[in-house]
Structures are given as structure tokens and as C-alpha cells.
Amino acid sequence: MRNPTAPFALASHLQRQAEPPEADTAPWSEFGRAMQAGLARTPRNISPKFFYDVAGSQLFDRICELPEYYPTRTELGILAACAGEIAAQIGPHAEIVEFGAGSLTKVRLLLDALESPKRYLPIDISGEHLEAAAARLKADYPALAVQPIAADYTMPLVLPAPMAGAGRRVGFFPGSTIGNFEPDEALAFLQLAARMLRGGGLLIGVDLVKDPDRLHAAYNDAQGVTAAFNLNLLRRANAELSADFDLDGFSHAAFYNAPMRRIEMHLVSRRAQSVQLRGEHFAFEEGETIHTEYSHKFTVEGLQALAVRAGFRVGAVWTDPERLFSVHWLVS
Structure with a gap:
């Protein structure tokens, strides 16, 4: 971080200002x-x-x-500049599954570019924060079905069945959160995502190796x-x-x-x-x-090799002019 x-x-x-409470016996x-x-x-x-x-x-x-924290604004810049190209890869009527959704800021750039997105499924471990952010998003996108899921996205979970008329189910994993995993954990997560998104794809943001x-x-x-x-x-x-x-x-x-x-x-x-x-x-x-x-931190080639091992096919890659950050389209 x-x-x-x-x-x-x-x-x-x-x-804390008070003395610590006595230990309780709750599970x-x-x-x-x-x-x-x-x-x-x-x-x-x-x-x-x-x-x-x-x-x-x-x-x-x-x-x-x-x-000082370049990743967020750099990734936002890539998403804004390349939104049309990204939307063309994803296709119409998509269902977007965001892993570790947080404040639901970056997905707005994606939703604005997509053709008639069908449903948005944000997943985050912080349920209270997620519910508040999802309510704000729903107010701004009244035609979009928004279904927040309070869960640990690194664990197997069953997503709702696709909606009638939905297009591809696409994962969105921005912020280079993949970098928080140990290498074997990163592979396991991508394998999990590949199975969950079979027939769709994953749009993932990845921080690149750079000046220390x-x-x-x-x-x-x-x-x-x-x-x-x-x-x-x-x-x-x-x-x-x-x-x-x-x-x-x-x-x-x-x-x-x-x-x-x-x-x-x-x-x-x-x-x-x-x-x-x-x-x-x-x-x-x-x-x-x-x-x-x-x-x-990753190289473009290193992330692609990891994705192939996990069962994805490599698609388009977008970077900023300084090559600080990258956004990858992976097909499952």
C-alpha cells in the first residue's frame, strides 16, 4: 500500500481514550x-x-x-481515455462484477462507456461502506440493477444467476489489488475468477515496476x-x-x-x-x-503470463504515457 x-x-x-474493556466471551x-x-x-x-x-x-x-499516490489518478486517466475501446471489448448488456469494490468510483467511467449495462454486482468485505456507496450509485444510474454483495471475494462464492437478456459477465478488478497477494495467492484468485466468469472476461488494473x-x-x-x-x-x-x-x-x-x-x-x-x-x-x-x-509490482509480460496460467486468454492492454500503470483485458 x-x-x-x-x-x-x-x-x-x-x-482510544478509555481504559480497555474487560475481555468478553463472545465467539x-x-x-x-x-x-x-x-x-x-x-x-x-x-x-x-x-x-x-x-x-x-x-x-x-x-x-x-x-x-504522491499516483495509482488511482493514473488508472482513472487510462479508463477515461480508453473507455470506448474497453467497452467495445466487453460488448452490450454486460453484467459487471467488481471485486473489492470500495467506493465505486472507477466503475462509473466504465458504466458511462458501456452500451446498456444490465447489472452491477459490487463485492466488498466492508458491508456498511459498500451499502452506502451502492445506494449513491443506484441513485445516479436508475436504469441499472445494482446488487451489492458483502463478502470476501478471495473465497469461493455463488453469484446470482445471469439476468434475462444479459450479455457477458465481466469482472472488474481495479487498483492493482492483485499486488496485495502472494504469487501463489494471485494465481489462485485469477483461477477462481476465470471459473466464475467463464464465457466473459476480466478487466484488471495492474501497477508496473518503476523508479523506487x-x-x-x-x-x-x-x-x-x-x-x-x-x-x-x-x-x-x-x-x-x-x-x-x-x-x-x-x-x-x-x-x-x-x-x-x-x-x-x-x-x-x-x-x-x-x-x-x-x-x-x-x-x-x-x-x-x-x-x-x-x-x-508487475511487468506487462509478467501479468500476462500469470493470467494464462490461470486459464485466461490475453487481450488488449492499455497504459499511461509514462507506463506507470496498466489495464488488461483478459478473456475467460
Whole structure:
């Protein structure tokens, strides 16, 4: 995703003011199970999908507007410039399935270009955020059937049957979210999508390999919004899991691992400390981290090879003039 010293002023509003509540005995949520398992592992880590509660989703929307964060505006530029060509590949009366839909901003460029799109199925793990965004979209596109699905799109799920008269069922996966997966996970997701979209296709946005300085700036913004986004994971654990993370005791760190072609994002313990989660205590040494996200970068050819392995046929590719970002049409 996205200066270790910058986040504290912005993130301070996320710190809980009250004493942590007593541990409850309610069944573990998926987030609770993942956090407990992640803290018990060496090295410690947790999936980036848990960034996206309501507060996390709102912070990510702010990240997308930052001057340093080129991916969003670059991808939007590609979609706007090439919308007609993309629509010609997809065809009329399409059903659009968006994986990790978020605020439903980019899909508007696609919907505006398509010929009589039939239905839109946005899938996102943050149900409350998704419902609000879907209601706004429906108001702006009254002729479009909008059916939000609150779910983890990385897991097998059954989509509604195609509507009568619908054309291709097309997946939309913008934002280079594919880069958050480990290579084997990326392959598994694309295989899942190929099966789900059989007879249709996938439009996927992919961030490209580039100057490390540009990547570093994108994930260490001057305003500290990305740091607040990263630290919000701990705030969420305090609020939902009765944990007692001291947000001032951890800092955001993101760096580019050039040999692995990926940004790595971590939460770094600023001192020796202990964290309690439902009565279990986890000791941190100074400098010990919780790994929260990878953001792998691709070459055009590398993404295409991965797609072919997953069962897609390679179609058109669109890039910006600087070749910072790419949008791929893959046929299933």
C-alpha cells in the first residue's frame, strides 16, 4: 500500500481514550481469529483485507486523493481515455462484477462507456461502506440493477444467476489489488475468477515496476494518511477485540524490496512492550514488526503470463504515457 515519524498527529484521533474493556466471551470473529493467529506467528503478520472497516475504508479513500499516490489518478486517466475501446471489448448488456469494490468510483467511467449495462454486482468485505456507496450509485444510474454483495471475494462464492437478456459477465478488478497477494495467492484468485466468469472476461488494473523513489513516496505520504490507515488496524483491534494496543507505541514503515519487486508495509514496535488480546499476552521487542501488506509490482509480460496460467486468454492492454500503470483485458 503505502514517514515513520509523520503519523502520530493524524492518527492520534484513532487512539482510544478509555481504559480497555474487560475481555468478553463472545465467539471470535474472523478478524479476531486472524489477529490472534497473526500475533502468534513468527514473523507476525495479518492480511491486509482487515484494513477495511468503515474508518479504514474512509482513510483509503483519502489515500487515493494524495498527490504522491499516483495509482488511482493514473488508472482513472487510462479508463477515461480508453473507455470506448474497453467497452467495445466487453460488448452490450454486460453484467459487471467488481471485486473489492470500495467506493465505486472507477466503475462509473466504465458504466458511462458501456452500451446498456444490465447489472452491477459490487463485492466488498466492508458491508456498511459498500451499502452506502451502492445506494449513491443506484441513485445516479436508475436504469441499472445494482446488487451489492458483502463478502470476501478471495473465497469461493455463488453469484446470482445471469439476468434475462444479459450479455457477458465481466469482472472488474481495479487498483492493482492483485499486488496485495502472494504469487501463489494471485494465481489462485485469477483461477477462481476465470471459473466464475467463464464465457466473459476480466478487466484488471495492474501497477508496473518503476523508479523506487516514486514507489517510496506513494506509500510514505507527507500528510501521514497512509500511516494512519496502517495504524487503524490496531485501533480496530482495540475496538472490536478488546485488545490494548498503544497506538503511540507503534509506527508505520513502508519500503520497496527491489529483488522481490514489492512494497512491504509494517507496523513497528517503538519499544519493548506487551499487548493483551482476550487475556492472552504477546511480548514485542523494540523494532519488532507486524507485517500488514505487500504490494507487488508487475511487468506487462509478467501479468500476462500469470493470467494464462490461470486459464485466461490475453487481450488488449492499455497504459499511461509514462507506463506507470496498466489495464488488461483478459478473456475467460
